[in-house]
Amino acid sequence: MSKTVLMKGNEALAESAIRAGCTHYFGYPITPQNEIPAYMAKEMPGRGGCFLQAESEVAAINMVFGASGSGARTMTSTSSPGMSLKQEGLSYLAGAELPCVVVNMMRGGPGLGGIAGSQADYFQATRGGGNGDYRSIVLAPGNVQELADLTVDAFELADKYRMVVTILGDGYLGQMSEPVILPEPEKKASVKPWAVSGAKGREPNKVMSLRLSPEDYLEKHNIHLQELYRKVESCETRAEQYMTDDAQYIIVSYGTSSRIARKAVKKLREEGVKVGLFRPITLWPYPMKELHELSKKVKKVLTVEMSAGQMLEDVNIAVNGAAEVDFLGKMGGAVPESGEIMKIIKSYG
Amino acid sequence: MMDENLIYTKPDSLREKKTHYCPGCGHGIVHKLIGEVMDELDIREKTIVIAPVGCSVLIYDYLNCDGIEAAHGRAPAVATGVKRVHPESIVISYQGDGDLLAIGTGETIHAANRGENITVIFINNAIYGMTGGQMAPTTMPDQITKTTPYGRDVDNTGYPIRACEMINTLVAPVYIERTSIHDVKNIRKTKKAIKKALTNQKEGKGYSFVEVLSTCPTNWGVNPVTAAKWVETAMVPYYPLGVFREEKEKV
Numbered sequence A: 001m002s003k004t005v006l007m008k009g010n011e012a013l014a015e016s017a018i019r020a021g022c023t024h025y026f027g028y029p030i031t032p033q034n035e036i037p038a039y040m041a042k043e044m045p046g047r048g049g050c051f052l053q054a055e056s057e058v059a060a061i062n063m064v065f066g067a068s069g070s071g072a073r074t075m076t077s078t079s080s081p082g083m084s085l086k087q088e089g090l091s092y093l094a095g096a097e098l099p100c101v102v103v104n105m106m107r108g109g110p111g112l113g114g115i116a117g118s119q120a121d122y123f124q125a126t127r128g129g130g131n132g133d134y135r136s137i138v139l140a141p142g143n144v145q146e147l148a149d150l151t152v153d154a155f156e157l158a159d160k161y162r163m164v165v166t167i168l169g170d171g172y173l174g175q176m177s178e179p180v181i182l183p184e185p186e187k188k189a190s191v192k193p194w195a196v197s198g199a200k201g202r203e204p205n206k207v208m209s210l211r212l213s214p215e216d217y218l219e220k221h222n223i224h225l226q227e228l229y230r231k232v233e234s235c236e237t238r239a240e241q242y243m244t245d246d247a248q249y250i251i252v253s254y255g256t257s258s259r260i261a262r263k264a265v266k267k268l269r270e271e272g273v274k275v276g277l278f279r280p281i282t283l284w285p286y287p288m289k290e291l292h293e294l295s296k297k298v299k300k301v302l303t304v305e306m307s308a309g310q311m312l313e314d315v316n317i318a319v320n321g322a323a324e325v326d327f328l329g330k331m332g333g334a335v336p337e338s339g340e341i342m343k344i345i346k347s348y349g
Numbered sequence B: 001m002m003d004e005n006l007i008y009t010k011p012d013s014l015r016e017k018k019t020h021y022c023p024g025c026g027h028g029i030v031h032k033l034i035g036e037v038m039d040e041l042d043i044r045e046k047t048i049v050i051a052p053v054g055c056s057v058l059i060y061d062y063l064n065c066d067g068i069e070a071a072h073g074r075a076p077a078v079a080t081g082v083k084r085v086h087p088e089s090i091v092i093s094y095q096g097d098g099d100l101l102a103i104g105t106g107e108t109i110h111a112a113n114r115g116e117n118i119t120v121i122f123i124n125n126a127i128y129g130m131t132g133g134q135m136a137p138t139t140m141p142d143q144i145t146k147t148t149p150y151g152r153d154v155d156n157t158g159y160p161i162r163a164c165e166m167i168n169t170l171v172a173p174v175y176i177e178r179t180s181i182h183d184v185k186n187i188r189k190t191k192k193a194i195k196k197a198l199t200n201q202k203e204g205k206g207y208s209f210v211e212v213l214s215t216c217p218t219n220w221g222v223n224p225v226t227a228a229k230w231v232e233t234a235m236v237p238y239y240p241l242g243v244f245r246e247e248k249e250k251v
């Protein structure tokens, strides 16, 4: 039986990536995710993988592009300012339909900001910061165990849909140590007949995003991408509901802030307040239907996040007037406190 | 019946496809040389060409091998990713001057510095071709382009960068040569250089860099003959031809 170990979030993620068959890691140092490249540098050479410290975030994501286009399971990791630099690469990966996993352990911004955890890159992650009509799957783990498990899922989803999958954590989650049972995924070879490998005994493969004839080719490609995204929306949306069955109020929160929201829910329940937590696990696709259905049954929806109100927009779209939506946001590395959340919820009664 | 004696054929490594290049453009010549060398070294089925952003972005439509298209300037990083997954393959990063020396300078230097076992073929035609003739990092002093309408003012925009000389300051590269395609003799030398660079890679020796002084008659606003002459008279004196490095520097 698998045993429980105590691990930092960043290290649990790195180990899980290797177990998920990630053979090529490219990255550039940035706090607060430096444990990931350090772990990869130590582990990958001895386990048949390739670790390479790139000269820049831009180079790292383009190395990922090359490795992914060559058929490998590959990843990079960074934190917010680094993620900004990777946007060009993400757009090209989306255009060429190349699978890969990108980790953003968010920190506060804008600009160099700070190194404490934050959730202020929600727009960037879910709307896409690169050019063009594209989407990336965005997974938002809430604890170290989930971080480990979702890392395996991320590689599976990336290959299944030939998409970029972003693991959107934050500095707190990456740095915290928690007990974790490391995943032991089945080893299965993923077949990628589209990848470049040398055209031996077959027609040459082309991996590219340039589509020059606008009347049919680029438009057709975009229609294809949108069909793919609709499929992901209908098949891969995930959320956790905690104590929502009889709830009069719900808190919507993800990642680190959802941990505090959960604590507030527990305490409020002890005091007899009927409150529950709705925690999106996929931020794109966002669990719109689930949240809408739930919001029809409650009086009020409180969105809690560590930003000025980014997920709030998706909550408003999902709720769509079915209940009143309130907001508590903390910025620049500040975290909401459970007492504060409790006070707001109690003020509703 | 007349006896037919076939003395010239298209290499298998080139596709049956008309290129989109302008008359007198150097890209077509260099593509053909690469195709011939790929045939001669029997590497077509192992070769992966990295297409840059620039006039040669469609190189994968002309070379009969696998191709992957990089973002502007990122070809050496993409090449690194490819080569790390397929160390036995032959990876060619084919790049123009804006790609290699402006937006992608960082990628260029660091792939060379790591000694990636790849071949970089650098087409230096002293101008941005695809975007309609703007100043390149290799544009000559006083050269007129769309963005230097009064001639390149070196006090304002700096001097043309010499790529071979710059890369020659690094320890890892095994082979650095600058050639030209302005006449038949130099085209032959260019082929020799490409062959040497690809042979190095085949033998696992490491990073090879071939800079080819080339023509862009369209954006230079001259005919192909004058363009070739201009390479010889204006570019060669500033960009000396020859081998800069034939083996890894000893440290």
Ligand code: SF4
Binding pocket: B020, B021, B022, B023, B024, B025, B026, B027, B055, B125, B129, B130, B215, B216, B217, B218, B219
């Ligand atoms: S614009 Fe210049 S470089 Fe581009 S194809 Fe025409 S001649 Fe060649």
